[in-house]
Amino acid sequence: MDVRSEILTQATRLFAEQGYDGTSVQQIADAVGIRKPSLLYHFRSKDELRENVLAEMLAHWNAVLPGLLLKASTEERFDATMEALTEFFIEDPDRARLFLRETLDRPSHMQAMLGEFVKPWIQLLGAQLERAKEQGLVRADVDPQAYAVEVITMAVAGTAVIDTLQVILPAHPARGGTRKRHARELIRVARSSLYTDDEGKR
Amino acid sequence: MDVRSEILTQATRLFAEQGYDGTSVQQIADAVGIRKPSLLYHFRSKDELRENVLAEMLAHWNAVLPGLLLKASTEERFDATMEALTEFFIEDPDRARLFLRETLDRPSHMQAMLGEFVKPWIQLLGAQLERAKEQGLVRADVDPQAYAVEVITMAVAGTAVIDTLQVILPAHPARGGTRKRHARELIRVARSSLYTDDEGKR
DNA sequence: CCTACCGATCGGTAGG
């Protein structure tokens, strides 16, 4: 791996763990195994480094998202989208932590990103859910856009903090480890609060 | 108000907005209107200030929680607990932001706090839900402890970031403002994914 | 990619 991507990897990890303000350029350089000025040759400033870290995450996001949307629209199964979205974050919890920190630390910047990259497909998903409501597939009391926001929040935030929560959600012989219990219950809550007919009630 | 509580108020606000590492003692002193060394006379270090900010939040928590628990156990209505819990955070979003930041920034410290203050009542709530399951009031496929964790995560994280999300969840003529839409859908998701019989499906 | 170095700000102390 070349130096540039190694810098991005370490910066992503450290920003996710300690936050932007809690991480020094020196720390990142140490983790990579170079001197600080060498790092600042590749990225002119700490701020530019953060922008590149974010851009990388956004690129992943944009590569995966169209596939998820297609799934939801062709199968009329919105829970498939939610499952895939959850997997996307669980696969690398640093993504979830980074996303959450950026929302807290730079709300106006995050608003711009959300407006450009997330809003369009939230609206699309919302429209699909509205149609499904008219067909009686989806519960009448659902607020589609609000529902999407709640489920995404649960997936992102839950995944970001799940390892810390193992003290109140320990592994269970029949229900699996902490991450598994989180993932399964998240999907169950999302699905059972959406559809009119729903298995496994009793 | 005396100086000490004014310092705590401003520190709480700034830690919630910018994070601990993103906030300097100088900034807090400026907000209060005193010099930095004067602040450090009241709180010996920045770290001691953070501990006091957290202790204050915990005190609020411990004053409110017993009442919520009582509600849930006497009425056998768990959603009442969830509603009250949501209100507790929506009433002051800084609490939610502070709680979320502390979980991200100091996971092991948060684990200790969770084990001491939150675990006991999560287990109690879990046991109540297990009994309600046997009575057929609550769905058979619920993982009670995992359910509690998901709903609390949704309430805390959702409230912490809701103002930033207004770009993807705008005010709606019939459904109310962003916060209201969030609060209502959160309660709806929590309730409809819990009970076997449930109103408002179609 | 390195050595050497910069001004600014950090949390904190001495002394009144």
Next chain:
DNA sequence: CCTACCGATCGGTAGG
């Protein structure tokens, strides 16, 4: 609660 001050670390630059 203040003025004056401290060493350490911050992000960043010059020059090779």
